[in-house]
Amino acid sequence: MRNRKWLLTASQRIFQYLRWLFLLIFCILLYAKVIEPNWIEIKSLQLTLPHLASEFNGYRIVQISDIHRDQWMNTRRLKHIVHLVNQQHPDLIAITGDLVTRNLPRLIPSLKPALEELTPRDRTVAVLGNHDHENDTKAIIKILKQSGVFDLNNTVYTLQRGNAILNIAGVDDVGMGKDRLDLVLQQLPLQGAAILLAHEPDFATTSAATARFDLQLSGHSHGGQIRLPFIKPLILPPWGEKYYSGEYEVGKMLLYTNRGVGMTGLHLRLFARPEITIFTLVPQTISN
CATH class of the missing domain: 1.20.5 (Single alpha-helices involved in coiled-coils or other helix-helix interfaces)
Known part of the structure; x- marks a missing residue:
């Protein structure tokens, strides 16, 4: 009993x-x-760039990445993100790839109403990601241009303040073999600070080795998207396994990997909040 x-x-x-x-x-x-x-985190960082001219002291760059326009990232959500970006009063907006989730070319035109509402002081620039190349790439580039977004793939956009310049460069997607860093370096002026947009963060090993860039901005990894606290995410994409989230120093170059605002797969996020990042640039002479 x-x-x-x-x-x-x-x-x-x-x-x-x-x-x-x-x-x-x-x-x-x-x-x-x-x-x-x-639950979008708006993260602010002050970065000291050794080659930044004093004329660009306080320059504000707002980065968004991995929009992944799909059924979840609908036009309402995307316009809300655009509103949050504009609230930061950016001088420049940087979009680091994966605007549309793979195999959804029908949604590409719906990017235009949101993107054309971005209001930076200078310009919005963008590079493509691997998902973009698994869509109608030409249609995405066309929408970017129609929306007033500068296509930065394998080229350089130079900002000028008097005689001082700030170079914003970009490489096309590394994972899909579309990057042409050699062309970028040919176009890159020898003077002025240089910032590189590259969708995949682990490309920093290559870009830093050139000693031509002060900062690289990337996305791609979603910060792991689904992870446990205090440990490295168990699943990370190729080219996003080493520098998967946040700020790093690779050689003498700074790297920042944005967690993105969209999702893929199960459309879950755990300990990897979506992110909009604000960078305030400071010359080394002033920070010292």
């Missing part, structure tokens, strides 16, 4: 634990599905 009571009590406890475990898993999934994907 005593054994039967003990077994009954143990079974009740196990059942109770399983109920709590199920409730915990349900709450985590609810958070990852509904709350975190919509």
Whole structure:
């Protein structure tokens, strides 16, 4: 009789634990599905660039990445992101690839109404990502131009303040073999600070080795998108495994990897909030 009571009590406890475990898993999934994907972090950083001219002291760059226009990233969400970006009063807006999720060319035209509402003081510039090249790439580039966004793939855009210049360069997608850093270096002026946009962050090993760039801005990894706290994400994409989130120093070059605003796969985010990043640039002479 005593054994039967003990077994009954143990079974009740196990059942109770399983109920709590199920409730915990349900709450985590609810958070990852509904709350975190919509909980955009607006992160501000001050970066000291050794070659930045004093005329560009306080220059504000706002970066967004991995928009991934799809059924989840609808026009309402995208316009909200544009509104948040404009609220930061950017001098320049940098979009670091994956504007549309792969195999969704029908959604490309819907980028235009949102992108053309971006209001930087100078310009919006963009490079493409691997998902963009798995769509109608020519259509995406056409929409960028129609929206007033400068196509920065394998080229350089130079800003001028009096006699001082700031160079914004970009490479086309590395993972798809579209990057032509050699062409970028041919166009890059020898004077002035240089910032490189490259969708894949691990390209920093190559770009830093040239000693021509002060800063690289990237995306691609989504910060792991679904991860556990305090440890490296278990699943990361090729070219986004080493420098997957946040600020790094690669050689003498700074690198920042943005977690992106969109998602792929299960459309869940856990401990990898979507991100809009604001960079305030400071010359080394002033910061010292």
